[in-house]
Amino acid sequence: MTATAAAAGTRRRSARARDEFDPTPWPVALLCGAGGGACALLAFPPYDLWMLLPVAIALLGAGLLVRSLWLAALVSLLWGLALFVPLTAWASTYAGATPWIALGVFEALYIVVFGLLARTVMVRRGLCLTSAIVVSALWVALEALRSSAPWGGLPWGASAFALADSPLLHLAPWIGIAGLGFVVALLGQLLLFGALAVLGRRRRGFTGFSGVWPFAIAVAAVLATVVVPHPVNRAPVNRPTMTVAAIQGSMSAIDPVSYTMPEDVFANHLAVTRDVLERTDQNGIQLDLIVWPEDSTGWDPRQDPQLARQLTGVAAEADAPLLVGTQVRVGEEERLNQSVLLTPEHTSPYAYSKRHPVPFGEYIPMRGLFSRLSDKVDLVSLDMIPGEEVGVMDLDALGQGQDRVGILICFEIAYDSLVHDVVEGGAEVIVVQSNNALFGDSHEAIQQLAQAKVMAVMSGRSVVHISTVGHSAIYGPTGRRIDFIDHWEQGALLADVPLRTGITPAVAAGPWIAIGLSAVGAVGLLAALGGERRALARTTTRRRRRRGD
Structure with a gap:
């Protein structure tokens, strides 16, 4: 073996040692995108399968673990389209098919932004508790942005609204709409970690059957919310x-x-x-x-x-x-x-x-422009x-x-x-x-x-x-x-x-829960951008072949 080949082999072993998980094959990633969005849709009324929403977020995360940034964007777009186009089908009743599809596509673009930011954190920080927290906080930030911009936003499809029949709703008066979104996204991250470990696609941290622990933690967390009390809320004196x-x-x-x-x-x-x-x-x-x-x-x-x-x-x-x-x-x-x-x-x-x-629906922003469309x-x-x-x-x-x-x-x-x-x-x-x-x-x-x-x-x-x-x-x-x-x-x-x-803690906190969690996401993202890329090897197979591997 020549010195060059030996050095190349050393580089290859070093790169693989840094890999924390195997990248998702592109056909599987696309299926994760479309299937994850469909699971998210089934979490909302009239289907009310709320437990599928963390599964949907886990599938989105799995689809993002690819080497190509463009493929990650496509996975995110498929996820968003599979959710928002059918979820907003009511818009076609009076507006017709074109405005309805345009609304669904526009809402899906927020998922694309989230997907690219989340992928950056997972690839650079690896799959760990801190990255799970940052990714979940970014989910809250994008939901808050979608609910407020542009033109006042549209919160339709916010995570909390899939939880009307879930024990997680007991957390609502304590942590508000933004807090519920964070909890759902964090559960999704736990399911992702466990699935990668059980399927043998994770190389560090929880691996193999030890991956059942993230599943167990997620289930236990949901069951624990059953006994969360509602805050003391007073009735008016003499007229309840x-x-x-x-x-x-x-x-x-x-x-x-x-x-x-x-x-x-x-x-x-x-x-x-x-x-x-x-x-x-x-x-x-x-x-x-x-x-x-x-x-x-x-x-x-x-x-x-x-x-x-x-x-x-x-x-x-x-x-x-x-x-x-x-x-x-x-x-x-x-x-x-x-x-x-x-x-x-x-x-x-x-x-x-x-x-x-x-x-x-009730007014037309930039009427002159949209009337031509x-x-x-x-x-x-x-x-x-x-x-x-x-x-x-x-x-x-x-x-x-x-x-x-x-x-x-x-x-x-x-x-x-x-x-x-x-x-x-x-x-x-x-x-x-x-x-x-x-x-x-x-x-x-x-x-x-x-x-x-x-x-x-x-x-x-x-x-x-x-x-x-x-x-x-x-x-x-x-x-x-x-x-x-x-x-x-x-x-x-x-x-x-x-x-x-009485005033619940969520109402007392007002917008600060969403602002605080969004700030955590922003700070975590900046820290990830300033750190070394850890989870996936930096070089693709094609580049390695060019170097003689």
Whole structure:
């Protein structure tokens, strides 16, 4: 053997000694990407196989352990497309296929960014506890970014919303939405470490059958959350509940061509309300609040005396205020999405304007540009402008009771910052008014209801989620379902809803949980970039062959 060959062999052995795991073959990596995204989809409603979400993240991690950066990006893209395209299929109901696919692709790009950053950490730091923490923190950072940018972001598909039926939800009031995302990603990293060891693809740390330990730790961690207590959450003195009737009148299907509300929506809700009043009168039940969903009255009833008389007449008959959802014109080109309170005294002392309109659904950003790309933007003829005030309705100050009611409209329930605002503003219960008829028979309604349950537990507040066509439900502060109406049914949620005044640790921390975890991810990434590449050998087989190996 020549000296050159011996030196080359020494270099090869040294490189292999530095290898911590064998790279994933490219066909397997692509399958991990597509299969992992499919597992993530099955974790969300209506499938509710939440335990597949850590598996999905583990498969993404396995697919990233390849030598090619471009292949890692493709794996990440496949994962994102397999999740977000079917998860957001509801967008095609009124927008059509092209905007829906564009939304799915755009959301998938966030997974590509995460994948490239996570691969950098795993390749440079190796598969160890610190790299698992950094990768999980990066997952939180990308979910936080996706939920806030651009145009306010879209948190649909955030990890926490797959956990509505998981014991991990017990952690929500302690660590918030961002903390749940971190826990899920960390479980995924543990599963990845264990799988690589058991399959014989890891060379250091846990190897062989010792790889069952990461599996055992992951399972034990999930089981331990079953006994996590809910934070102490006080009920108001002498009035622990309020009696609420939330009306789901249902309606005919919305025409996806004209995008207009059916004419029967008001009449249906009025008829169901009168049925509820007969029932409460017969049973001696005194209502504290009646709630109609978003868009249940069409345009502003305060501008229509006949409509207003019917609504305040119902409030007078019930001797309880009525909260309705309506649209309010602002000039010739804009509108507000409002919740308006109507009283038995024939007044309307309070209105909340939606603070987070949905881009492309309720307003068109850069309308001039996007109108050249699709004529579907013309379906949104009036751009919705955001309100400025937090939706906390003090019925005591309004002379309509003693309760403080937080108000959110439709997609706002998906934004934890808006939930924090109403709780910190003094809300003892949260009302969510929605119009899921816009999305037909898609899974949007049941996905949104899962968000309501997660936010109820996180905030320590009961959530009354009422839709024009369902799904509608009332959840208690610990996530217990109190009442429910299925999709496309007429009916009412009628219950004594628990009130609470305490602040959970998650709400008290506000955005700092997400900020802190994101900072951990950023610092860990920078440290990895400044260190030596450890996990994979630096040279490819082709380059070694050129050097005579």
